[in-house]
Amino acid sequence: xxxxxxxGGSLPSLALAQQxxxxxxxxxxxxVSLRVGPDGLETSTRSRADLIGNxxxxxxxxxxxxxxxxxxxxxxxxxxxxxxQSPRLIDMDIDYLRSGQAQPTHGRAExxxxxxxxxxLRAVLWQDDPExxxxxxxxxxxxxKTETTRGGLEVSR
Numbered sequence: 185x186x187x188x189x190x191x192g193g194s195l196p197s198l199a200l201a202q203q204x205x206x207x208x209x210x211x212x213x214x215x216v217s218l219r220v221g222p223d224g225l226e227t228s229t230r231s232r233a234d235l236i237g238n239x240x241x242x243x244x245x246x247x248x249x250x251x252x253x254x255x256x257x258x259x260x261x262x263x264x265x266x267x268x269q270s271p272r273l274i275d276m277d278i279d280y281l282r283s284g285q286a287q288p289t290h291g292r293a294e295x296x297x298x299x300x301x302x303x304x305l306r307a308v309l310w311q312d313d314p315e316x317x318x319x320x321x322x323x324x325x326x327x328x329k330t331e332t333t334r335g336g337l338e339v340s341r
Contacts (some may be wrong), residue, residue, distance in 0.1 A: 185292040189203065194266070201225065204270055208250050211255050214248065227256045236286055237316035244284030244318075249309060252300045253278060253321035257305045261325055263270040264295060271303065271325035284318045293323070301327055 201218055205211055215229045229235075229252060237245030254273055261271045292314075293307035307321040308314075 187212055197222035197263045197266045200266060200268055201259045204234050204262050205259060206244065208255065210251060214251065225260050225290060227252065227259060228288060228302065229259065230288050231286045234258060242245050242286045243285055244289065244321055246280065248321045249280065249284055252289060252309055253307045253319060257293045257325065258322040259305045260302055260305065261303055267328055269328040274324040277322045279320045282318050285311060
């Protein structure tokens with residue numbers, strides 16, 4: 185089995201991820217925040233009544249869960265690869281494992297396979313226990329184009 189590819193993750197990379205987060209109105213609506221934990225970048229959002237899809241349970245709306253997986257994956261790529269532009273989501277597959285309750289939700293992603301133009305990630309959302317995820321997503325992103333400078337360094341354009 186392939187071992188996940190991890191790299192990057194510096195304080196400047198965290199600043200890039202925070203800048204991308206600020207540019208995302210839906211992330212602001214969801215109340216997404218970032219922190220660097222022992223296992224890398226983590227996203228979090230607090231529970232709010234307007235994020236509930238099924239009021240009888242109450243349970244998070246499936247679209248909120250999908251969006252949190254997308255945001256977590258994208259910001260993880262920005263953080264690990266120090267991207268100054270957002271990667272574009274190509275495809276996402278979600279396994280809804282259990283009902284997301286009306287409580288804080290946390291997410292983490294890892295690069296499973298990365299290349300020059302594309303990256304495949306696995307993202308996980310949980311609430312009270314990271315060992316009991318509420319959803320797992322497999323995401324494919326198109327990375328921003330790069331150009332090689334005279335010094336041989338790659339910079340995003």
